Amino acid sequence: MKKDIFRVLGEKVIQYRVIILSFWIILTLIASIGAFNIDKILKGEGSYVKGSESYEQTELISKKFSQQYTKNIIVTLKSKKYTLSSPEYINTINTIKNIAQKSKEVGAVYDYNFDNSFISKDRKSTFLLIGLKDNSADQTSEDANALSERIRLLKLDPEIESHITGSQIIVRDMTQVSEKDSAKAEKRILPIAILLLIIVFGALVSALLPVMIAVMSIVITLGTLYVIGQYIELATFCKAITSMMGLGVGLDYCLFMVSRFREELDKGLTPEQAAIETVVTSGKAVSYSGLAVSIGMAALLIPNLILTRSIGFSGILVVAIAILLALTLLPVIFSFLGDRINSPRAFHRLVKYSSSPKEFWLRWSKTVMKYSWTFLIGGVSILLFVSYFALHMKLWNSSVVLMPEYLDSRQGFMNMMEIDPSRKFSPIGISFETKDGSSVYEQKNIKEIYKFAKKISDLPEITRVLGLVDPKSDMTLDAYNNLYANTLTLQTFQLAESSNPFVSNDGKSTILWALHKDTSVDIADWYAVKKIRLLRNEFASTNFKIMIGGGGSTNVDFQDAVYKYFPLIIALIIIATYIIMFSLLGSILLPIKAILMNLLSVTASYGWLVLVFQYGFTTQLLGIKHIPGALLIITPLVLFCIIFGLSMDYEIFMMSRIKEEYDKTGDPEQAVAMGLEKSGSIITSAALIMVIVFSAFSFSEVILVQEMGLGLSTAVLIDSTIIRIMIVPSILKLLGKAAWWLPKGWKEKLSLVKLEH
Structure with a gap:
């Protein structure tokens, strides 16, 4: 054998x-x-999509536009005492500019002389935009950190508050916060887990x-x-x-x-x-x-x-x-x-009372089966009620606003918002690349660019368009054509192909930046991106490849990429679940029951997250000061995949015990009672430990970790209580022997897995 x-x-x-x-x-x-050393190789949040429209536009800008900077550092300055005309303020700005301009990693430094919207209305706040040369992701990150550290060490006027922000700095800060969060969670969890395990094992x-x-x-x-x-x-x-x-x-x-x-x-x-x-x-x-x-x-x-x-x-x-x-x-x-695993004996005597609650589980299982319809309807009703809120789920991507308030990058971001509510530091980019290789300055090309820019500037969401043309300026299309028709004129205005920041180095591409009027950081930006992309499709340019990037386009592309595969992922996980459960239980109906219960667990978790992160229910308990108003794009997908697996965890442990008893007795009701008696205590202990683990991460300062921690702890709690000890025994009682039905002859042909624990 x-x-x-x-x-x-x-x-x-x-x-x-x-x-x-x-x-x-x-x-x-x-x-x-x-x-x-793991933190040295991790690369930020990873929410961009290679091959997407937004990614391709970023690549185009990086490779062909020497005066456009996809990565930057922003230094915000704010004073209660001085205005920008004060010598102290001017000296502070010049000090920062000098250190930045001397740095080899810096391509350009822009201040309010470049654009007067860099200044607040009271002229007491401003910011400097420092464009970083486009190197590899690792090198750019190192450059940003090195430069920010040099700026931080400058001895600036104490009456002028300064903060450093920008995409690279935000990613760095989030990495550091995530690292601290994991360490804090582990320190919180381990003592509690040890105490609980001592109670379980004695x-x-x-x-x-x-x-x-x-x-x-x-x-x-x-x-x-x-x-x-x-x-x-x-x-x-x-x-x-x-x-x-x-x-x-x-x-x-x-x-x-x-x-x-x-x-x-x-x-x-x-x-x-x-x-x-x-x-x-x-x-x-x-x-x-x-x-x-x-x-x-x-x-x-x-x-x-x-x-x-x-x-x-x-x-x-x-x-x-x-x-x-x-x-x-x-x-x-x-x-x-060997037997030393039970040491020290003093603990065993101390917790002996709580280590064998088998009688409770036997009584409980009999009570549930006696009132099976009541427990089934009650349990399902509770989960459906919580699941209802999932129907109102909104999705978005994380914002700097939700970062811890003590972070320098977050404070800098908020100062930016006060100075420039239009958020032009993250505008929507519209790139034009000629198909025939002609110069963007040709009359036919200027005409197309102007027409499309006019359509964009007419959108209610857009306040201004920066670039080769500005439809809201005093210049007409004819005026632009005359301006760009004469190379001598271009040089006079310092707009030659080689020096215009909005034109590529080879003169065959140009970029427009559309400034969003919305002051929030939610999905309004996404809608603007989608609108402009629809306009692009309707515009059907004959000589331009037009790409829409920047702003919320990365989030739009990320959401599309994530949910493009969601139906396939759901189908594959459900099929895999059925196959595994069928091979273990040898039943046609029980795997279907397992799948339905898992789906209930997932949707109820979604509903609870919507209540907390979208509507603000109990957010104060989690230390959330700013209600997000939506869930992160990635959360539903990740939770579905993990929750389905974890729910199967307890399904396998519980149902294997019940099957073991059913194979011995052939009595479905007794099998449920004995199976729950033998597995209820250990499954509850295991679930409690997992709930404690995941709950600790619910208090993270990183919103994604918070959503994962709360979602998983909710799912495990629901699964190990309402589903495993109320709904499942009720269903098994009502189904009786039908739960274990298998077509005649299948049992002999199939090689079923026998599990014990």
């Missing part, structure tokens, strides 16, 4: 336990080097093992990501998702493994035998559970976006490493510890 692969694994692990223990210790030490040694495995899985994952990050771009959020998932599943899986090992020891087995049996039973369940979670994380690789790819890689790696540690290192430690 062929041996179970998990039994073979367990035996080999014990046989080579010294080698395996040494391997994991060495690997963890090596990985820790990369883990401590032993300090047993409690520390899951924590050790969880921390090791995080360190090894971050070290691996550090290596991967040398070859592909990874977003800052990698670190947070690794910590979140590593602590969640790492503690979860080890909880089941430790619990089973102690159970096997109580049967009188030797430590080595107990360790092998733990791998055969709980190890198998943990593997399938991890597979379910990994499928959800793998689905995030489908869009091939930097942010989703980063989250997907992080999730897959940390889950896989947590499983490998649980299947190999834990059994080795079990075999060495």
Whole structure:
């Protein structure tokens, strides 16, 4: 008879336990080097889409426009005492300009002499726009940080408040905040997790093992990501998702493994035998559970976006490493510890009262099945009510306004908003590239540019158009044609092809910048981008390739890229869920039930997030000072993938116990009661730990981490309470033997997986 692969694994692990223990210790030490340096290779939020219209326009500007700067630093200045005409103010501006102009990384420095809208109405505030030369992403980031540090160290007049902001500085600050957040969350979680595990196990040694495995899985994952990050771009959020998932599943899986090992020891087995049996039973369940979670994380690789790819890689790696540690290192430690895993005994006596609530679960299951319709209708009604709010979901991308108020880049941004509410530091770009290679100065080309610029400037959302032409100026189309027809005139006005900042170096492309009148930072900007793109399509230029970028175009393209694949991702995850659950349970109906319950869990989580982040419900408890008014673009997709996997986690552990009892007795009602009695306590403990882990991240200062933390903690809480202990037992009771129905002859033909934990 062929041996179970998990039994073979367990035996080999014990046989080579010294080698395996040494391997994991060495690997963890090596990985820790990369883990401590992970922030050096992470590249911001990763919300741009390679190949999109906005990305192509940025590439065009970078390569062909030597006087347009896609990356910049903004220095804001504000004084209560001085006006711009004061010698002190002028000296401060000149000091900053001098240090910037002497820097090799700077292409140009613009102040209020370039544009008087750089000045506030009371003439006490202004800003300098410092354009950075376009190098590689890494080099530009280093240049921005180096220059901002030199400016920060300047001894400026104490009566003039200065702040440094700009895209590169904002990304840097968000990276630093995310790093601190992960460290804070881990410090909050670990003591609580240890305390809870002591209560569950009644032993300090047993409690520390899951924590050790969880921390090791995080360190090894971050070290691996550090290596991967040398070859592909990874977003800052990698670190947070690794910590979140590593602590969640790492503690979860080890909880089941430790619990089973102690159970096997109580049967009188030797430590080595107990360790092998733990791998055969709980190890198998943990593997399938991890597979379910990994499928959800793998689905995030489908869009091939930097942010989703980063989250997907992080999730897959940390889950896989947590499983490998649980299947190999834990059994080795079990075999060495033996009965010492229950040490110290004092803890066991202290918490003995709370360690065996099996009678409660038996009574509860019988109560639920006695009033099955009441619990089913009540539970579903609660979830549908919360899910209703998901129908009103709005999406957007994060804003600097939601960053912590103490950040210099955020304060600089707010000062910018006071000076220039039109937000022209992030205008909408309209690029024109001639198809026939002719100069943009030719009369036919100027005519087309002017006509399209006129259409844009007539939009109510647009206040002004900057570029080769300005339809709202006193100059007519004929005047522009006359101006650009004479090269001598161009030189007189310093508008020669080589010097005009709005014209490419080869004279075959030009860029217009449309300034948005809306002072908010929400999706109004997106609508303007979409309107201009529709105008472009209707305009149907014969000689120009017109691209719309800048402003909110990156967000529009990102949303389109994310949700282009969402239906496919949903379909693949549902199909994978059905296949896994069918192979485990041998039932036609139960996988459908699992999918419906998972969908309820997801939609209820969406609804709760809408209540909190869109309508402001309980935001004060989370320390949110500015209500976002919408969810981040990426949140629904990521939550769907992760929640489906985590929900399968508990479905597998619970239903495998119920199936085990049903196979023994053939009585569906008794199977539910006994299955819940045996698994209810451990599943609730595991869920509670996961809720604590995810909840800690709900208090992050990074909005994406907050939404993930709250969404996942809500889903796990719903899944482990309303769904697992109310709705599922009710459905199983009402379905009876039909729940386990399989067409005649299928059972003999199919090789079903037998799970125990």
